[in-house]
Structure formats: C-alpha cells, structure tokens
Amino acid sequence: MPEGRQTAAWFNKVTQIDNSELQQFIAKYVELCNPDKVFVCSDSDEDIEYIRESAIRNGEESKLAIDGHTIHFDAYYDQARDREHTNILVPKGVDLGSAVSTKDRDEGLREIHEILKDIMKGKELYIHFFCLGPTKSEFSIPCVQLTDSSYVAHSEDLLYRPGYTEFVRQGSSARFFKFVHSQGELDERKVSKNLDKRRVYIDIDNDTVYSTNTQYGGNTIGLKKLAMRLAINRAAKEGWLTEHMLIMGIHGPRNRLTYFTGAFPSLCGKTSTAMLDGETIVGDDIAYIRKKNGEVRAVNVEKGLFGIIMGVNSKDDPSQWKALHNPNEIIFSNVLVTEDKHVHWIGKDGNTPHRGYNHSGEWFIGKKDDRGREIQCSHPNARFTFDLKVLDNLDPKLDDPFGVLVGGIVYGGRDSDTYVPVEESFDWAHGIITKGASLESESTAATLGKEGVREFNPMSNLDFLSVSIGKYVQCNLDFGKDLNKLPLIFSVNYFLKDREGKFVNEKTDKKVWYKWMELRVHNEVDFIETPTGRIPKYEDLERLFKEVLNKDYTQEEFDKQFTIRIPENLAKIDRIKRIYETQVSDTPKIVFEVLDEQRQRLNRARKKYGDYISPYKL
Numbered sequence: 235m236p237e238g239r240q241t242a243a244w245f246n247k248v249t250q251i252d253n254s255e256l257q258q259f260i261a262k263y264v265e266l267c268n269p270d271k272v273f274v275c276s277d278s279d280e281d282i283e284y285i286r287e288s289a290i291r292n293g294e295e296s297k298l299a300i301d302g303h304t305i306h307f308d309a310y311y312d313q314a315r316d317r318e319h320t321n322i323l324v325p326k327g328v329d330l331g332s333a334v335s336t337k338d339r340d341e342g343l344r345e346i347h348e349i350l351k352d353i354m355k356g357k358e359l360y361i362h363f364f365c366l367g368p369t370k371s372e373f374s375i376p377c378v379q380l381t382d383s384s385y386v387a388h389s390e391d392l393l394y395r396p397g398y399t400e401f402v403r404q405g406s407s408a409r410f411f412k413f414v415h416s417q418g419e420l421d422e423r424k425v426s427k428n429l430d431k432r433r434v435y436i437d438i439d440n441d442t443v444y445s446t447n448t449q450y451g452g453n454t455i456g457l458k459k460l461a462m463r464l465a466i467n468r469a470a471k472e473g474w475l476t477e478h479m480l481i482m483g484i485h486g487p488r489n490r491l492t493y494f495t496g497a498f499p500s501l502c503g504k505t506s507t508a509m510l511d512g513e514t515i516v517g518d519d520i521a522y523i524r525k526k527n528g529e530v531r532a533v534n535v536e537k538g539l540f541g542i543i544m545g546v547n548s549k550d551d552p553s554q555w556k557a558l559h560n561p562n563e564i565i566f567s568n569v570l571v572t573e574d575k576h577v578h579w580i581g582k583d584g585n586t587p588h589r590g591y592n593h594s595g596e597w598f599i600g601k602k603d604d605r606g607r608e609i610q611c612s613h614p615n616a617r618f619t620f621d622l623k624v625l626d627n628l629d630p631k632l633d634d635p636f637g638v639l640v641g642g643i644v645y646g647g648r649d650s651d652t653y654v655p656v657e658e659s660f661d662w663a664h665g666i667i668t669k670g671a672s673l674e675s676e677s678t679a680a681t682l683g684k685e686g687v688r689e690f691n692p693m694s695n696l697d698f699l700s701v702s703i704g705k706y707v708q709c710n711l712d713f714g715k716d717l718n719k720l721p722l723i724f725s726v727n728y729f730l731k732d733r734e735g736k737f738v739n740e741k742t743d744k745k746v747w748y749k750w751m752e753l754r755v756h757n758e759v760d761f762i763e764t765p766t767g768r769i770p771k772y773e774d775l776e777r778l779f780k781e782v783l784n785k786d787y788t789q790e791e792f793d794k795q796f797t798i799r800i801p802e803n804l805a806k807i808d809r810i811k812r813i814y815e816t817q818v819s820d821t822p823k824i825v826f827e828v829l830d831e832q833r834q835r836l837n838r839a840r841k842k843y844g845d846y847i848s849p850y851k852l
C-alpha cells in the first residue's frame with residue numbers, strides 16, 4: 235500500500251472506524267483494483283445523494299418521466315444469476331456434496347485476484363457500509379461493499395440499512411462480511427462487456443465474496459444472495475437459520491397480528507404473497523431466524539424490494555402497482571422504455587408499445603436475437619428496486635431489533651399435480667422433511683430450459699447453500715428443539731391443476747389459505763387428518779371465502795382442490811428419496827424414516843379408498 239493512498243482524505247473516513255481488519259481489507263483491494271478515485275460513503279444524505287448522481291453521470295442509470303424513477307440495463311446475456319460461475323471456494327478435503335457448486339479455494343482465489351488486478355483503472359470505487367438485519371440487534375451483521383458500479387451502490391442504499399454508524403459503534407468487535415465487485419469493462423451501452431470472465435466466488439473461510447464482469451443484481455448486490463451464502467454458513471455453526479423467506483403479518487380476528495415466514499423458489503409468487511392485499515409486509519426475500527426465550531423470532535435482512543416486475547398489474551397487485559406509479563425513488567431494470575420515457579413490461583395493463591428501448595437495445599415488436607429467438611418487450615426477470623417505506627402496507631415491526639414472533643412457516647413450489655392448496659404438517663420434523671426438504675418447483679416458460687420440469691429445491695435455498703444439504707436439513711431439524719412454542723409448518727400450492735390442465739384456484743384464493751393458517755396457529759379452527767397432513771374443513775373454508783373474498787365456495791370446488799392424489803404423492807416420495815440417497819451422502823436418517831412413514835400412510839389409505847381420496851371420505 236503506497237503511503238500516499240493511506241493518508242488520502244477518503245482514508246480518514248475509514249479510520250474513524252476502529253477496526254484494523256477492515257482497514258487492511260480496504261487498503262488491499264484499493265491497491266489491487268487500482269481505481270482512479272475512491273469515494274467512501276457514510277450514512278449522510280449528502281453522501282447517498284452523491285451515489286445517486288454518480289449513477290446518472292456514469293450512464294449506469296437514466297432518468298425516466300416520473301420523478302425519482304430511473305432505468306438501468308444489464309447486458310443481454312447478463313439477466314439472471316449465473317449458477318455455473320458462482321462457486322463456493324472450499325479448501326482441499328472439504329466436500330459439500332454434488333448439489334452445491336464448489337471450486338478449489340486456492341485456485342479460485344488465484345483466478346479472481348488475477349481478474350481483479352487493475353480492473354478499476356480509470357474508474358471510481360465506492361466504499362459503502364451497510365447492516366444486514368435491523369441495527370443494534372443480535373441479528374445485525376455489518377457489511378462493507380467495494381464496487382465500481384454506482385448502480386450497485388445505489389441499489390444497496392435502497393435495499394439495506396445504513397451501516398457506517400453501526401461499524402463505528404461496533405469498532406474492533408465487528409464480525410463483518412466483505413464484498414468486492416467490479417462490473418469490469420463496459421461497452422457503449424454501459425453494460426458489462428467481458429461476460430466470459432463473469433465470476434462470483436464465495437470465500438466462506440474469510441467471510442468475503444468476489445464478483446466480477448457482471449451487473450445483474452443477483453450476481454452483484456453483495457448483501458443479497460452473496461451475503462446469504464456467508465450467513466447460511468455462519469448460522470449453521472451458531473444454531474440459527476438464514477432462509478430464503480418472506481415475512482408477513484396476517485391479520486386475524488380481534489386485531490390479532492400473526493407473523494408467517496414463507497419460502498418459495500423464484501417465480502412462484504413469493505413477492506405477491508408478501509404483498510397480499512389487506513395484510514402487512516415485513517420482507518419478501520431473506521430472513522434471519524433465531525430462538526429467543528424459547529420463541530422463534532425473524533427479521534428481514536433487507537429494507538427494500540428487488541422484485542420481479544413481469545405480470546405486475548393493477549388488479550392482482552394493487553399495492554405494487556400504486557408504488558410503481560408514484561414519484562418514489564425506484565430503479566427499474568431491463569424493462570421497455572418508450573420515447574416519452576415511460577416504462578412497460580410483460581403483463582402490465584394496457585397494450586404493448588410497438589417500439590422502444592430495452593435490454594436488447596432499440597426494440598420493436600417481432601425483433602429476434604442472435605440465436606433467432608423473439609425478444610419480448612421486457613426480460614421475464616426484469617425488476618424494480620425500491621425502499622419498503624414507499625408501501626402503504628409496510629408492517630410497523632420492520633426495524634424491530636427483536637424481530638417478529640413467528641407463528642407459522644410456509645413452503646410452496648410450482649406443483650401442478652401433487653400437493654393440495656394448503657396443508658399443515660403433523661409436527662416440526664414432518665414439516666421440515668415432507669414440505670421444506672422435499673420442495674420442488676416446475677420450470678416455467680420464463681426460466682431457461684424445458685417447461686414443466688421439476689427441480690428439487692430444498693427450502694428454496696439450494697442455489698445459496700454453503701454447507702452440504704444434509705447438514706442444512708439437520709440444522710433446520712435441530713432448530714425445532716428446546717422451543718416453548720413451535721411455529722406450525724404448512725405447505726401451500728398455488729399452481730395445482732385439474733385433469734384438463736386448468737388451475738383449480740384463482741390467484742386471490744391464497745388470501746383464504748393464509749387466514750385459515752392464522753386460525754390454525756391459534757387453534758381456532760379444526761382440521762381433517764389425511765395421510766399427508768392436516769387440511770381445512772369445508773365449513774371453515776366456506777365461511778372464510780365469504781368473509782375474505784365474498785365468494786360462494788362450493789363443495790365441488792373443495793372436493794376437487796383437496797382430493798388426496800395418492801399415485802402422485804407416492805411418486806414424489808420416490809423422487810425425493812432417490813435424490814437424498816444418491817446425491818446427499820450426509821442425509822439425516824430421520825429424513826428417510828419420515829418419508830417412509832408417509833408412504834405407509836398413503837399405501838394404507840389407498841387400500842381402503844383407492845387412488846384419489848375425496849376429503850369427504852376422511
């Protein structure tokens with residue numbers, strides 16, 4: 235580290251934080267990446283305004299017609315998380331199993347440090363401090379982000395709590411996460427050029443993540459899915475949980491508020507569930523969950539949304555719709571921008587404009603890409619980023635340092651033929667195993683590859699695991715021990731279809747499932763026991779459909795939706811068992827036992843009632 239740099243004015247802002255590890259880390263990467271300029275962002279409005287302005291000045295964002303709205307584009311082939319080049323760095327001899335994507339630590343560190351050398355020449359480096367989870371809390375994890383992208387820095391301002399003051403407060407005791415990101419060389423559209431050198435390497439031994447030659451938020455916003463891998467590892471060591479979960483408050487009778495967390499793979503309705511009309515949102519993506527005095531408490535790691543915009547419309551998503559049309563601070567990414575600087579996306583109200591500008595450059599209806607595929611007006615993974623405070627339905631406990639008390643945990647995937655729309659598990663282990671650890675989701679037209687292929691995704695956390703699957707499932711099982719009051723575990727399925735391939739539910743029906751679950755948490759409704767869990771009684775749903783949606787719910791609908799499909803359930807058990815047998819060498823024994831018990835219950839019921847069992851028979 236040349237002396238001149240250490241004594242530079244910006245470094246004084248760093249030395250206000252009494253933490254030598256932090257100072258050494260920053261010095262090392264300033265030296266290696268070699269930016270022309272360094273900007274250290276404190277929590278002041280002035281500093282944050284500088285980041286906002288930089289994003290416009292650098293051309294990473296452009297202003298839109300509505301005040302506060304900006305648009306950012308990622309390269310045409312940089313529109314989603316790069317699973318292939320995202321690796322956990324593991325020392326020799328460490329085995330996380332075949333499902334977790336790893337790379338030799340020494341080799342990975344050597345490669346990434348070569349890529350980072352001089353990568354910021356001619357650029358400005360932003361050094362930014364944040365806090366994962368609420369500040370001044372047992373949940374807080376301070377983080378430092380180094381990035382040469384003002385878009386990334388700006389996004390993080392919207393998504394995370396400020397951390398400079400928190401770093402000063404924690405001083406040398408801070409156990410922080412570190413992120414180094416460079417978007418690399420940009421082309422004339424200000425998008426990353428060297429995608430062949432796109433890398434996301436997670437060094438869990440050093441709580442550091444490196445990300446290069448990419449801009450897409452899931453690869454670059456260090457505190458999101460990159461920090462999640464570090465936190466999963468830390469949580470596994472310390473006996474708490476880092477989950478890919480929303481947190482929401484469901485409003486029950488007599489002004490009662492009951493909090494739920496919920497895990498859903500991408501494109502399975504997670505954000506729209508978190509934003510359910512009439513309920514309150516704490517978070518839509520990542521939760522830290524801890525035990526406190528025998529209770530389960532959860533916080534939103536974030537304070538903003540990086541949400542999928544495809545399909546957002548005024549009827550199904552009134553609160554998102556409203557927020558997206560007000561003069562709030564919003565970064566749109568990879569949507570269509572028209573000549574008058576308005577935005578459009580797939581599934582928005584109204585007609586698609588004939589032309590405009592999108593992630594492919596100048597766009598017109600029918601445009602094809604270099605592989606001959608038609609380009610839609612926006613990318614299916616196009617997103618919006620805003621601070622939760624712009625929402626009317628924000629839960630007042632967002633920043634509570636003690637988190638919220640968790641009454642129920644929900645797991646849901648895209649499942650056309652197996653699980654009923656809502657079902658409670660018999661107990662903690664049954665829920666963790668048959669609902670969380672058995673979660674699968676079918677691919678959609680919006681994801682790459684074939685449609686309708688089931689992907690195994692335990693707790694919807696597979697992409698983010700930094701411990702083996704077996705260990706992760708064991709941590710979830712262990713978490714249920716020594717609790718005075720266990721949250722109930724449920725599965726939901728918004729995507730069940732009938733024999734003709736038609737969805738058996740409307741989008742809004744999910745409101746009723748959550749009201750039913752809320753009543754179950756307080757034991758205020760009864761249930762029907764099935765071989766796979768506990769389902770609602772018709773009378774209760776009939777009443778709730780009337781109360782919540784003013785809908786007449788028929789016995790035929792109930793019968794169709796809640797029929798237990800034995801062959802499909804048995805096939806699922808076979809699939810899941812095979813995965814755990816062949817791909818997860820450290821599967822806890824109880825996983826097989828609980829799956830076998832479920833199989834036996836299903837077989838017994840099949841003998842008595844046949845393949846498809848109406849809930850009226852049970």
Ligand code: SPV
Pocket residue numbers: 314315451452453458459499500519540
């Ligand atoms: C998801 O895909 O689960 C997201 C977006 O929340 S990303 O930041 O890409 O992970």
Ligand code: MN
Pocket residue numbers: 478519
């Ligand atoms: Mn997510």
